Amino acid sequence: MxxxxxxxxxxxxxxxxxxxxxxxxxxxxxxxxxxxxxxxxxxxxxxxxxxxxxxxxxxxxxxxxxxxxxxxxxxxxKDVVDDKGLVTQSGILSAFSNSASWLIAMAFIMAYGISKTGLGKRIAYHLIKLFGKRSIGIGYAITGLELVLGALIPSNSARTGGVVWPIVQSISESYDSKPDEKSRKKIGSFLVFVAFHANILSTALFVTGAAPNMVAQQMAAQKGYSISWISWFLAAVVPVAVLAVIVPYIIYKMYPPEIKETPNAGTWADSELKKMGTMSVPEKIMAAVFVMSIVMWVLSGFFDIPQLNATFIAFLAVVILLICGVLNVKDLLGVSGAWNILIWLSVLVFMAGKLSTFGFITWFSASIANSLKNINWFLILVILVLLMFYSHYFFASGTAHMTALYLPFLSVAVAAGAPLKMAAMMLALTGAVMASTTHYANGPASVLASTGYVKQGEWWKMNFVLGLVYLAVVIGVGSVWFRIIGLG
Known part of the structure; x- marks a missing residue:
């Protein structure tokens, strides 16, 4: 029975x-x-x-x-539609039309293809050969990789799900570190957590790093401040550089891998590459599709063409892999992590959207504006940064969060006497780093928190600590740097 x-x-x-x-x-x-x-x-x-x-x-x-x-x-x-065909009330089925959720699901399937063909192991062995003498060296290599990709791929979910996670997974498995209690902390847990925070830094460094940045850019323009690509980069480069140095090290100390020193890693990786031999046909096809996806994701940041939509690119890549025989439909249906994320992330985004539709977010921002009168402008700006950051616990979408709160908060800061440029950039950077809160904070969080390497309790506790670090750097280093470059 x-x-x-x-x-x-x-x-x-x-x-x-x-x-x-x-x-x-x-x-x-x-x-x-x-x-x-x-x-x-x-x-x-x-x-x-x-x-x-x-x-x-x-x-x-x-x-x-x-x-x-x-x-x-x-x-x-179902959606309620009026006589003119306009949707007056969104039904729960519309939750599963969320493009970000589908992008992540398809990225998971691509990651499976990279693992199945052995391409991920090949890339991992090359990285270990170059940076693998110490595990923290691999952590900094992943951080550097993300920072480079941040300038190229405008979707933070595509960067993590389609490029970085498959490499991290392969490196972890190369050290026999899998998402189970016996081996996850060998090195996999450390690398997954570093990869997540590396994505936050790459998002913060470029205005094209993720969609919420571009929301901030558009809304700052409504207040009279035009944030160009170079002006964002100049404002962000010092705070991000400081964070790029200290965050991997803090994670290394706070969440240390069991494998710390690997002096023979280069020799071992070289021998493993020799065992693998030349690239197989499935590897070559996977590599070609992988590169094609990256190129198309890069181009999507410059051209407004429907076929260059980040989610469609991920669908296209998966279909090519199916047609070429690299993956089969059984593989596609068997990637349970993809469908798990598709369900829970879609639902949380839908519910957060309902909060906005019913006016909760508007009320929240108005209440803050009314309670921050007759206070020193810098203190008000700090309070707004803290509220922006910690209110992200109520959002499953950075874009929705910035859309709801950025302009009201910027207006409050400027009305209190804060310099427009300083307030605009400080709130914008907060919008990038506030993803360091929950496992549903953004697409990359959903990808990496679902791998099994980092337990949910660990995720929340360590992110709370690192959140304090982000806030200290954005407020402390940021405010000083903004004055130096003439933003305050």
Whole structure:
């Protein structure tokens, strides 16, 4: 007789207590909020708490939150369309049309192809040969790789999911470090966490590093400050350089790999490359598709062509791999991580979007503006940076977060007397580094937190510590550097 699947029923206690408790406060909710906005907030918070207590795997938790959203009458199943064919209310099925989620899912499948063909191991052995004498050296090599890719690939999810993660996975497995309790901390956990923070730094360095940066650029222009590619780079280069030096080292000390010294790594990697021999046909095709994807992702930053959409490029790459026989449909369906992310990230983005639709985010930003009157402008700017950073716990999309809060926060800072250019860049950089919070903070977080190398509790604890480092550098080093280059 088959038994029931295990369910952590105790894990439901806190989500239910918090969710029901907040829902019962609907009658005494803050002025300016509708009942729907408050109920959506209650469900969203309960879902996030559920992601922490894990009564079910995260996909199950978020699907439960989605069902509760419908049962509460906050969203229909299908889109509601008016007589003119316009969508008046988004249904829950629209959650799974989120392009970022699909990009990450396809990137996971590409990563599987890189691993299956052996191309990932070949790249990993070459990196180990060059930088592998110490594990921290590999960490800095990954950071450097991300910083270079940040200038080339405008999608942070594409950089991590399509390029960096397959390499990190292959390096980890080359040291027999797999996402299990026995071996994950040999080196894999360290490299995965470094790769995530390297992506944050590459995002912060370039205005084209990710979509939220370009939202900030457009909104700063509405206040009269035009942020060019070079002006963003000049403003970001010193804070990012400081972080690029200290963050991998802090991770190395805080979350040390078991394998620290590998003096014979170069010789070993060279011998493994000889064993692999010349590239196989599947490897060559995979390499060609890999390079094609990178080139197309680079071009997508310069040309507004539908076929150069980052998500479509990932779909195209997967289809080519299927047609050429590098992957088969069984491979595609077997990459469970891809479909897991597609479910939970899509749901969280949808729920966060509902918070905005019901006016919760507008109320939140207005409340902040009203409470920060008659205070020194620099203190106000620091408070706004902190609020921008920590409010990201309520967002599963950096783009949605920046769209909702950047312009209101910038307006508050300028009205208080803060220099426009300094406030614009400090809030913009905060928008880049605030992803160092949760496992659902952005696409790369979703990719790397789902690999199994870093446990969710570790992710939150260590990111809280590193968040303080980011804030110290952005506020401290940033404000001094901005004055030096004439932004303050």
């Amino acid at each position: 088959k038994s029931l699947e295990k369910v952590n029923y105790k894990g439901f206690i806190w989500p239910l207590v918090i969710g029901i408790g907040l829902a019962l406060c609907t009658g005494i909710r803050p002025a300016g909020l509708t009942a729907n906005a408050w109920l959506m907030f209650a469900i969203f918070v309960a879902t996030i708490v559920g992601c922490i207590t894990k009564p079910l795997p995260i996909a199950g938790v978020t699907l439960t939150g989605l069902v509760v959203t419908v049962l509460a009458g906050l969203a229909p199943v």
